[in-house]
Amino acid sequence: MRSLLVRIFLSFWLIIAISIGLAAGGGYYYAERMRQAFENYEISDTVIAASNALESSGRPGLEAWLGDLPSNYPVNVFVLDRQGKDVLGRTVPGRIERAIRRFDQRRDSHREHGRERRNLRPARPLTQLVGPDDELYTLFVVPKYSVYGEWVREQTRVLLLLLALMVSAIVSYALARAITRPVHKFREATVSIAEGHLNTRVSDSMTQRKDEIGLLAQDFNSMADKLQRSAQQQVELSRNISHELRSPLARLRVALELARRQTGDLAEFVRIETEAERLDSLIGQILSYSRLETRDQDESTPIKLAELLAEVVEDVRFECRSEGVQGVTVDFNQDQEPLVSGFAGELTSALENVLRNAVHHSPKGGSVTVELSSVGEQARITIEDQGTGVADEELANMFEPFFRTRSALATPELHGTGLGLAIAKRAIEKHSGTIRASNRANGGLRIEIELPVRPAVD
Amino acid sequence: MTHDVFELMNNATRPANILIVDDDQELGEMLRDFLAPDHLKLTACLNGEDGLKELQSGKFELLILDIMLPGISGLDVLKKLRQSNDLPVIMLTARGDDIDRIIGLEFGADDYLAKPFNPRELAARIKAILRRTKQSPRRSESCELGDIALDPRTRRATVNGEPLRLTGTEFEILRCLLETPGEVVSKDKLNERALGRRFMPYDRSIDTHISNLRGKLERAGAINETIQNQRGVGYLLIPGI
Numbered sequence: 001m002r003s004l005l006v007r008i009f010l011s012f013w014l015i016i017a018i019s020i021g022l023a024a025g026g027g028y029y030y031a032e033r034m035r036q037a038f039e040n041y042e043i044s045d046t047v048i049a050a051s052n053a054l055e056s057s058g059r060p061g062l063e064a065w066l067g068d069l070p071s072n073y074p075v076n077v078f079v080l081d082r083q084g085k086d087v088l089g090r091t092v093p094g095r096i097e098r099a100i101r102r103f104d105q106r107r108d109s110h111r112e113h114g115r116e117r118r119n120l121r122p123a124r125p126l127t128q129l130v131g132p133d134d135e136l137y138t139l140f141v142v143p144k145y146s147v148y149g150e151w152v153r154e155q156t157r158v159l160l161l162l163l164a165l166m167v168s169a170i171v172s173y174a175l176a177r178a179i180t181r182p183v184h185k186f187r188e189a190t191v192s193i194a195e196g197h198l199n200t201r202v203s204d205s206m207t208q209r210k211d212e213i214g215l216l217a218q219d220f221n222s223m224a225d226k227l228q229r230s231a232q233q234q235v236e237l238s239r240n241i242s243h244e245l246r247s248p249l250a251r252l253r254v255a256l257e258l259a260r261r262q263t264g265d266l267a268e269f270v271r272i273e274t275e276a277e278r279l280d281s282l283i284g285q286i287l288s289y290s291r292l293e294t295r296d297q298d299e300s301t302p303i304k305l306a307e308l309l310a311e312v313v314e315d316v317r318f319e320c321r322s323e324g325v326q327g328v329t330v331d332f333n334q335d336q337e338p339l340v341s342g343f344a345g346e347l348t349s350a351l352e353n354v355l356r357n358a359v360h361h362s363p364k365g366g367s368v369t370v371e372l373s374s375v376g377e378q379a380r381i382t383i384e385d386q387g388t389g390v391a392d393e394e395l396a397n398m399f400e401p402f403f404r405t406r407s408a409l410a411t412p413e414l415h416g417t418g419l420g421l422a423i424a425k426r427a428i429e430k431h432s433g434t435i436r437a438s439n440r441a442n443g444g445l446r447i448e449i450e451l452p453v454r455p456a457v458d
Numbered sequence: 459m460t461h462d463v464f465e466l467m468n469n470a471t472r473p474a475n476i477l478i479v480d481d482d483q484e485l486g487e488m489l490r491d492f493l494a495p496d497h498l499k500l501t502a503c504l505n506g507e508d509g510l511k512e513l514q515s516g517k518f519e520l521l522i523l524d525i526m527l528p529g530i531s532g533l534d535v536l537k538k539l540r541q542s543n544d545l546p547v548i549m550l551t552a553r554g555d556d557i558d559r560i561i562g563l564e565f566g567a568d569d570y571l572a573k574p575f576n577p578r579e580l581a582a583r584i585k586a587i588l589r590r591t592k593q594s595p596r597r598s599e600s601c602e603l604g605d606i607a608l609d610p611r612t613r614r615a616t617v618n619g620e621p622l623r624l625t626g627t628e629f630e631i632l633r634c635l636l637e638t639p640g641e642v643v644s645k646d647k648l649n650e651r652a653l654g655r656r657f658m659p660y661d662r663s664i665d666t667h668i669s670n671l672r673g674k675l676e677r678a679g680a681i682n683e684t685i686q687n688q689r690g691v692g693y694l695l696i697p698g699i
Contacts, residue, residue: 242552243526247482250574254488257577261495273576280574310689318657 005180012172020164024157037074043141046077047127050139054131062137063087078140079129087137096140182206182213186220198228238287245283252276278417285419288349289401292426300341302454305379306334308344309372312351316359327365330355334372338379341454342431350427353420354383354435354447361387361445374453378433381449389439398437399425473499474588475517479509479535480524480550492577498584506530510538513545519591520584524550524573525558533561540566544613546587546626550575563666568627569653570663586654591626601636604698605680608633617678627652628671631664635685635695644692668693 053065062079066088069077078096079087086092127139185202192200201224206217253276260269313332320328340347358368366386373380390398390405397403402418428435433451440446476498478486486502493500501518503509506527513521521539525532532549539545549567551558559570569583600609607616613629615622624632630652634643648664649657657664665687672685682698 239526239552246552246574247485250482251485251488253574254485254492254577258488258492261492276574307689 004183005176008179009172009176012175013169016168016172017165020161020168024161028157033072034074037072038143041074043075043127046075046141047129047139050077050079050127051129054129054137058132059087059135062131074143076142078142080138080140082136092140093142096142099140100138182217186216189220189224193224193227198224198231200224235291238291242283242287246280249276249280249283282417282419285417285423289419289423289426292346292423292430300343303340303342303344303347304337305340305347305381305451306337306372308348309334309351309370309381312348312355313370315352316355319356320359328359328362329367330359330370331367332370332372336372336374336379338372338374338451339454340379340431340451342451346427347431347451350424351381351449353424354449357420358383358385358387358445358447361385363387375450377453378450379453381451383447383449384440384444386444389443389445390437392439395437395439399435473497474519474584475499475501476520476522476584477501477503477509477512477518478522478524479503479506479527479532480522481505481526481528482524489577489580493581493584496581496585498581504528506532506535509535513539513543518545520587521545521547522550522580522584523547523567525562526552533558533565536562536565536567540625544623544625546591548580548583548587559663560666563663564670566625566670568625583653583655587626590630590652590654601633603636603639603695604683606632606636606675606683608636617675617680620678622674622678624671624674627667628674631667631671635693639683639695639697642688642692642694646692648692664693 050062050065053061057064066077066079078090078092080092080100081087084092084097084100129137129139131137185206189200189202201221202217207214207221209217253273256269256272256276260266310332313330317330320330355368355370362368362385368386369382369384371380371382371384373382394403394405398405399421401422403422404418425435428449428451431451433449435450436448438446438448474497476493478489478500480486480502481504483502483504486500486504490500490502501512503512506529509521509523512518523532523535527535536547536549539547547567547569549559549562549570550573551562551570552573559572562570568587571580571583600607600611602608605618606622607619608614608629609616610633613626615624615629615632631648634648634651644657645664646657649655649661652667653663668685668687675683675685684696686694686696688694
């Protein structure tokens with residue numbers, strides 16, 4: 001966001017600064033050329049040229065000469081007739097009129113105060129020419145280049161430039177902020193939704209805007225509405241599926257017991273019961289696998305990984321004692337108490353699935369080793385068994401849903417649902433962690449799980 | 459009130475009345491057939507409203523409550539029931555739905571079963587809870603520790619003389635811990651005593667009950683005695699100094 005702000009700000013400012021620079025440079029160049037032209041200019045040249053024109057062709061010649069003066073001529077030349085009107089009919093600048101009036105006043109006062117000073121003529125910016133028709137023309141020269149203006153420019157050029165840059169910087173920054181602030185707000189809202197807060201919306205101040213950003217804000221909110229609705233529908237759907245699929249199973253099991261009571265226990269009944277249980281756990285696994293995909297609406301919480309792992313180990317040990325997994329021992333070593341953040345239920349089922357998998361693939365009397373350690377910013381859990389391991393080419397696929405290794409296919413009694421490790425992988429990845437499988441050098445499978453440690457200060 | 463449950467089971471004329479609230483009518487009917495030989499008389503209701511109405515009769519000794527119900531949910535039924543009634547409740551949850559299970563136990567359910575359940579397991583749990591509620595007056599010595607006092611005869615618990623409302627399961631857990639203060643009671647034993655069944659892996663009911671019990675004791679002001687968790691072993695009640 002910073003960088004976008006900075007980039008837009010700099011672009012605007014640069015454009016404005018370049019424009020100012022070009023204008024200032026152009027102005028300076030023009031002024032400089034005028035100044036040079038003016039330095040080489042002599043008023044007498046104009047007077048002589050005008051006089052020549054008047055002498056050779058009378059008033060029309062004077063008019064033609066005036067009209068043909070080049071635009072870069074360093075002075076504006078006005079020629080007034082006896083009535084004080086410009087010969088070309090141009091309006092005479094007030095400055096010149098005032099100058100003439102002053103001149104006339106002075107002439108009059110000289111007349112009054114002494115004829116002896118007649119030879120003394122006050123300096124004047126004008127020359128009088130007499131045409132062939134005895135018409136009197138007053139030639140007035142106004143320099144285009146103002147010495148005073150030049151002085152102002154010299155003194156304030158830097159100041160003006162700085163002022164222009166400052167104003168343009170403020171305007172550019174305001175403009176850049178106006179563009180990036182909504183972007184920033186959109187980003188906050190998007191991040192929040194991505195974190196699972198599906199009830200996040202952008203504020204009314206954004207949606208009530210009449211511009212494109214207002215429209216975008218409205219679209220954003222309606223998109224968020226749809227997301228939230230579909231997430232809710234998905235949760236409801238999975239509850240309904242679970243309910244609908246399990247209701248027949250529940251009836252089946254009661255019917256089975258009623259049948260048992262009537263006919264006594266048959267081997268087939270045991271089989272029906274086992275299959276019903278398998279179907280039930282498969283439904284459960286499919287649902288929890290798909291539920292991992294939908295975002296939780298709950299906040300993640302700090303989790304003491306050692307404690308959670310100890311409970312999982314305890315449960316699996318219990319299972320080892322009570323079920324058909326004979327004589328498998330689970331060793332648990334921990335030298336760290338890392339804190340991670342996430343969802344305890346999901347992490348528990350992930351670790352449970354991996355650990356049960358290891359136990360079920362262990363040979364009789366084998367041992368499974370669980371280790372918790374910290375590696376940098378990661379908490380690492382390794383689970384090692386003494387089973388047959390997995391063919392190297394199958395290692396990459398073993399976290400795929402319903403993937404079964406060749407050895408698992410050969411021993412149908414080991415059939416889990418085929419989803420345990422897939423659930424584990426999805427849950428671990430949801431917690432920004434990684435899970436890897438490798439074969440141990442001296443036989444058996446090694447699963448390595450890494451989870452980012454929650455920062456100590458939150 | 460002082461029937462022994464075995465005596466009760468042998469006495470065919472006095473079956474235990476049980477209400478099941480579940481929208482699956484056929485399941486209810488089959489369960490009625492299944493439980494009848496055990497002298498458990500099952501009445502079925504298909505929704506929460508009817509269930510609450512039935513419960514007002516006061517003749518039921520146990521409620522089996524499905525969490526997923528049309529209309530008002532099982533949790534709401536449980537909440538309403540617990541405002542006035544300590545009737546033992548077994549709830550039926552979807553397997554893997556931990557949140558329903560935890561909330562249900564927090565709202566005062568005594569035990570839970572994941573659906574689809576083994577009906578023999580259901581029968582065993584019903585009997586265990588009935589046995590507990592019938593049997594306890596036999597061992598009727600009241601026990602006391604610090605601020606907490608229990609009277610098994612009336613099934614009343616008090617903290618500093620103030621009555622403390624506990625569910626049957628919470629009462630049994632507390633009694634079990636009070637009998638041996640400072641000694642760790644295994645989860646297995648707590649399960650046997652309070653729920654009438656063995657501890658199963660992945661079963662956190664006892665932990666949820668304990669955490670509810672802790673909350674109730676704290677709110678009632680029993681701050682000297684604390685229930686501690688001995689990881690992997692069980693729980694113990696630390697007597698106040």
